[in-house]
Amino acid sequence: MEREEILVIDNIAYGGDGAGRLDDGRVCFVPFSVPGEKVKVSIVKDNKNFCRGEILELVEASENRVEAPCQYFGECGGCAYQHIDYDEQVKIKEAQFRQVLKRIGGLNIDEDDVEVVSSTNKWNYRNRISLNARRTETDEVIYGFIARDNRSLVRIKECLLAQAPVNELVPDLNKTKWGHKNRQRDRPLRATIRHASSNKETVAFYGKAPVGLPWRREVYNDREFVMPAGSFSQVNRDVAEALQRMCAEIISSLEACTFVIDAFCGSGFLSMGLRDVKVVGLEIDAKGVEAANFNAQDQGLTTHKYVAGDVNKLLRQRLGKLAPETTLILDPPRAGVGPGTIKAISKRSPKWILYVSCDPGTLGRDLKEILPLGYKHKKLAMLDMFPQTSHFESLILLELDNA
Numbered sequence: 001m002e003r004e005e006i007l008v009i010d011n012i013a014y015g016g017d018g019a020g021r022l023d024d025g026r027v028c029f030v031p032f033s034v035p036g037e038k039v040k041v042s043i044v045k046d047n048k049n050f051c052r053g054e055i056l057e058l059v060e061a062s063e064n065r066v067e068a069p070c071q072y073f074g075e076c077g078g079c080a081y082q083h084i085d086y087d088e089q090v091k092i093k094e095a096q097f098r099q100v101l102k103r104i105g106g107l108n109i110d111e112d113d114v115e116v117v118s119s120t121n122k123w124n125y126r127n128r129i130s131l132n133a134r135r136t137e138t139d140e141v142i143y144g145f146i147a148r149d150n151r152s153l154v155r156i157k158e159c160l161l162a163q164a165p166v167n168e169l170v171p172d173l174n175k176t177k178w179g180h181k182n183r184q185r186d187r188p189l190r191a192t193i194r195h196a197s198s199n200k201e202t203v204a205f206y207g208k209a210p211v212g213l214p215w216r217r218e219v220y221n222d223r224e225f226v227m228p229a230g231s232f233s234q235v236n237r238d239v240a241e242a243l244q245r246m247c248a249e250i251i252s253s254l255e256a257c258t259f260v261i262d263a264f265c266g267s268g269f270l271s272m273g274l275r276d277v278k279v280v281g282l283e284i285d286a287k288g289v290e291a292a293n294f295n296a297q298d299q300g301l302t303t304h305k306y307v308a309g310d311v312n313k314l315l316r317q318r319l320g321k322l323a324p325e326t327t328l329i330l331d332p333p334r335a336g337v338g339p340g341t342i343k344a345i346s347k348r349s350p351k352w353i354l355y356v357s358c359d360p361g362t363l364g365r366d367l368k369e370i371l372p373l374g375y376k377h378k379k380l381a382m383l384d385m386f387p388q389t390s391h392f393e394s395l396i397l398l399e400l401d402n403a
């Protein structure tokens with residue numbers, strides 16, 4: 001027989017599930033709950049140390065619970081927090097940032113200030129989406145997001161997180177010339193739709209961006225940047241601008257800093273806000289590097305140079321004699337930095353490390369290796385780059401404490 005339990009949700013774990021305790025002391029994870037709520041759940045997974053429940057009834061609903069506006073919410077694997085008032089979403093993310101740094105990174109930041117940047121746009125902020133493609137039994141090719149079960153596809157007509165020009169192209173994915181080709185493939189490729197803020201161009205491509213697709217032109221903090229169609233770029237412009245300004249302010253406040261290594265630099269986004277310092281950027285995507293050098297030249301940044309290659313291999317030789325004057329920006333992908341990066345830092349430790357992360361779990365893991373090298377944290381920030389989802393961006397400034 002189905003087992004039912006009543007519990008109170010204490011907090012929301014990173015990833016989006018609410019967590020509360022059963023009478024036997026075990027933690028029970030409950031998706032789509034809100035902190036403070038009393039819920040009746042059906043136990044759908046029962047492990048020795050924890051279990052999972054699905055809400056049957058809201059015994060006492062939170063005042064922070066709101067109606068989720070998206071027709072796919074609950075089924076689609078993309079959003080986790082549409083049912084929570086936005087200000088509460090931001091508080092939840094700040095609490096998770098603190099919790100993950102403490103639990104995984106071994107850092108106690110209970111008393112420290114965390115600068116919090118909310119998103120101006122709570123909806124329609126994404127300048128790009130990638131949709132998975134599936135062939136149906138009736139031989140139709142459909143596009144959508146992977147469902148919460150991690151297997152099925154939720155076919156979508158629009159995504160409430162995407163900007164209007166991005167959504168306009170969703171119904172046409174089968175009608176474009178490349179979309180038509182994609183329909184002929186045995187296994188149709190993922191479609192990406194991107195909208196550029198400066199030249200207002202919206203493109204859709206399937207699989208990798210085709211060679212020859214023009215660079216996107218984006219405006220950040222009143223300056224234009226080019227970015228290759230297939231290369232990384234920040235999805236939420238307002239929050240990305242705040243991040244770029246924050247990095248520039250932090251580094252310019254480090255008076256002894258004369259040299260910056262922008263590792264995992266993409267098209268040079270984070271270091272383009274820097275003036276009066278020497279900058280070397282490292283990035284594995286050669287097209288991103290080409291754009292970064294173009295951007296630097298276009299903006300008259302004659303002391304910036306961007307180099308193609310693997311950070312894990314190149315960093316050691318770049319961290320040279322200037323280490324006491326160096327800030328190392330680390331902005332790795334979700335997987336965090338590799339062992340080569342940690343090894344390089346341990347051999348030639350830069351005075352400052354500015355770690356920008358889109359995954360607090362891997363940030364915590366990497367900090368566990370970096371902090372024992374003698375670093376102390378100086379600044380912390382949580383930036384809500386991805387409203388309605390469980391993801392967020394964070395930043396931590398570390399300083400080498402030689403004392």
Ligand SMILES: C[S@@+](CC[C@H](N)C(=O)[O-])C[C@H]1O[C@@H](n2cnc3c(N)ncnc32)[C@H](O)[C@@H]1O
Nearest residue numbers: 232264265266269283284285310311331332333
């Ligand atoms: C989160 S993005 C940051 C990009 C850039 N800092 C920005 O804000 O636009 C991570 C970048 O790391 C690059 N990357 C991933 N693995 C790498 C590696 N081993 N060496 C160098 N770059 C890498 C990716 O191509 C991507 O551009």
